[in-house]
Amino acid sequence: MAGPASDEVEEFLASLADYVPTIPDELTGHYLQRSGFQCPDERMTRLVSVAAQKFIGDIVNDALQYCKIRMQAASKDKKERGSKQLVLTTEDLAAALKEYGVNISKQEYYADSPQAGTTVTTKDKTK
Amino acid sequence: MADPFARAVARVVVTKICESMSFEGIQGSAADTLSDIMLRYISEIGRASHNYAELAGRFESNLNDVLLALEDLGTSSDDLMLYTDEAEETPFPRALPSFPIRKRPRHATPTFRDQGEAPPQAHIPDWLPPLPDQHTYVATPAFNARPADPRQDKLKLGKERRQAQKSLMSLHKRTQEEVAAASPPRSAKAEPWGSLAVQGDEQAAVLSGEGSRVGSKRAAAAAAANPFLARPRPAAEVSRPVLAEDHAAPSVFEAFEPALRETNAQLPELADEVVPQSVVTKAAGHRADRQKEPGAEVSEREGLSTDVERDRVLFAFGVPDKARVKGLAAKSGLPMRNGTELDRRKQTGRKTITEDAEKRRKVEAIFAKAELAEQGQTHAEGAQEDPGNRPPGAEVI
Numbered sequence: 001m002a003g004p005a006s007d008e009v010e011e012f013l014a015s016l017a018d019y020v021p022t023i024p025d026e027l028t029g030h031y032l033q034r035s036g037f038q039c040p041d042e043r044m045t046r047l048v049s050v051a052a053q054k055f056i057g058d059i060v061n062d063a064l065q066y067c068k069i070r071m072q073a074a075s076k077d078k079k080e081r082g083s084k085q086l087v088l089t090t091e092d093l094a095a096a097l098k099e100y101g102v103n104i105s106k107q108e109y110y111a112d113s114p115q116a117g118t119t120v121t122t123k124d125k126t127k
Numbered sequence: 128m129a130d131p132f133a134r135a136v137a138r139v140v141v142t143k144i145c146e147s148m149s150f151e152g153i154q155g156s157a158a159d160t161l162s163d164i165m166l167r168y169i170s171e172i173g174r175a176s177h178n179y180a181e182l183a184g185r186f187e188s189n190l191n192d193v194l195l196a197l198e199d200l201g202t203s204s205d206d207l208m209l210y211t212d213e214a215e216e217t218p219f220p221r222a223l224p225s226f227p228i229r230k231r232p233r234h235a236t237p238t239f240r241d242q243g244e245a246p247p248q249a250h251i252p253d254w255l256p257p258l259p260d261q262h263t264y265v266a267t268p269a270f271n272a273r274p275a276d277p278r279q280d281k282l283k284l285g286k287e288r289r290q291a292q293k294s295l296m297s298l299h300k301r302t303q304e305e306v307a308a309a310s311p312p313r314s315a316k317a318e319p320w321g322s323l324a325v326q327g328d329e330q331a332a333v334l335s336g337e338g339s340r341v342g343s344k345r346a347a348a349a350a351a352a353n354p355f356l357a358r359p360r361p362a363a364e365v366s367r368p369v370l371a372e373d374h375a376a377p378s379v380f381e382a383f384e385p386a387l388r389e390t391n392a393q394l395p396e397l398a399d400e401v402v403p404q405s406v407v408t409k410a411a412g413h414r415a416d417r418q419k420e421p422g423a424e425v426s427e428r429e430g431l432s433t434d435v436e437r438d439r440v441l442f443a444f445g446v447p448d449k450a451r452v453k454g455l456a457a458k459s460g461l462p463m464r465n466g467t468e469l470d471r472r473k474q475t476g477r478k479t480i481t482e483d484a485e486k487r488r489k490v491e492a493i494f495a496k497a498e499l500a501e502q503g504q505t506h507a508e509g510a511q512e513d514p515g516n517r518p519p520g521a522e523v524i
Contacts, residue, residue, distance in 0.1 A: 012208050019211050020218040022143050026225050027136050028169055037173030039188045051197055052169050054210040060148045087152035088145050
């Protein structure tokens with residue numbers, strides 16, 4: 001358990017005033033307010049923003065590693081395709097999120113139309 | 128509306144972070160998932176730090192609560208310090224307005240306090256809206272500005288009474304004329320003014336009788352046998368509304384007959400003058416003319432010169448009787464200086480000095496009796512006791 005705020009933390013908070021996180025303060029403040037958080041100190045909001053940004057950054061970094069590994073494997077199978085774009089896919093994200101305790105999976109199929117799955121297919125008829 | 132906006136902003140944030148991590152693209156579902164996780168993470172920090180603040184008996188979180196919450200979620204201030212040192216700064220591309228936008232408080236109705244006035248009663252608190260303006264609910268008595276002048280009032284009353292008398296007289300004149308023209312003369316018993324009517328008949332016969340002497344019997348017989356041979360009547364006479372002989376028009380005197388009888392009983396000296404003389408004279412004369420038709424009148428018409436075929440019939444209402452009597456006199460050649468005056472003197476033998484006063488008294492009595500007859504049934508019942516004495520028009524409904 002961390003003790004009372006040390007001088008380092010105070011300095012860090014002071015430096016946060018200059019650091020502008022990607023997450024806007026308004027967004028963080030809104031969701032903090034929704035969760036019941038109440039603090040007159042604006043630095044707290046920024047601290048939470050930095051923490052969230054770090055969290056997402058870690059996840060994306062992990063997903064990036066997965067993506068690179070997958071691309072290297074793919075380039076080994078099919079040569080001459082090294083110049084593929086780095087795209088964050090759900091599969092990579094799911095693999096990265098597993099380490100953080102979040103289980104997601106790509107959906108089984110895409111419904112092409114609202115009627116998909118509701119009509120009786122020929123397979124069912126034969127059965 | 129704030130939530131979709133916040134989610135869109137979070138999506139942009141996530142893609143920005145991915146971009147800063149040297150990603151070149153992101154799947155839509157991945158961006159949604161990441162933004163969802165990010166917002167959930169922020170909410171989790173807020174909830175946890177709020178719980179810590181409440182645990183410490185505070186309602187506002189401070190740095191220690193946030194740090195404890197971060198530790199619960201697997202990070203520490205040291206990690207954040209490292210991250211801020213390493214990661215490059217990629218601020219959000221555009222400035223965001225503070226959201227959600229708070230609705231402006233409704234334009235509340237002003238209160239006593241707002242208007243700076245004290246409530247009129249001690250029990251009314253000053254945060255209540257003020258009462259409407261006094262003139263909207265306070266009743267003020269309205270008085271007639273005209274000063275009371277008893278003399279003027281009396282004059283006005285008298286004027287109104289005279290007007291009522293005048294209008295009653297004219298009404299009576301009109302109705303009596305029509306009734307006389309339409310109905311056959313009644314017996315003197317049935318009508319209190321019957322004797323006067325008989326006298327008027329005689330007079331009218333005298334006035335119009337001279338023409339019948341000159342008439343040719345042959346022409347009269349032919350005209351009587353064949354109505355088409357009769358000479359056309361003047362338009363004025365033809366246009367007169369012909370009433371059925373037996374169907375008597377409602378008369379003022381018939382309606383007021385009980386009252387008239389009462390008045391006669393009370394004022395015996397006026398018994399003969401209940402009906403103005405001129406009216407009766409004229410009506411009776413007209414009745415006599417009607418009775419002579421067709422034979423006598425045709426002969427009279429034949430005998431007259433072409434210039435003066437017959438007396439002018441004045442059908443307009445309100446034509447003074449004097450004019451009619453004068454016309455009759457001019458035709459008959461009788462010396463009539465003042466027809467009505469002469470007639471009255473001949474019939475009653477009395478001076479008419481107090482004529483106006485008597486008239487007024489009569490009409491007032493008629494009014495009073497009529498009101499009594501209308502209001503109380505007693506008079507009507509009394510009238511029903513002797514139905515033979517009552518004219519047919521005086522049915523009390």
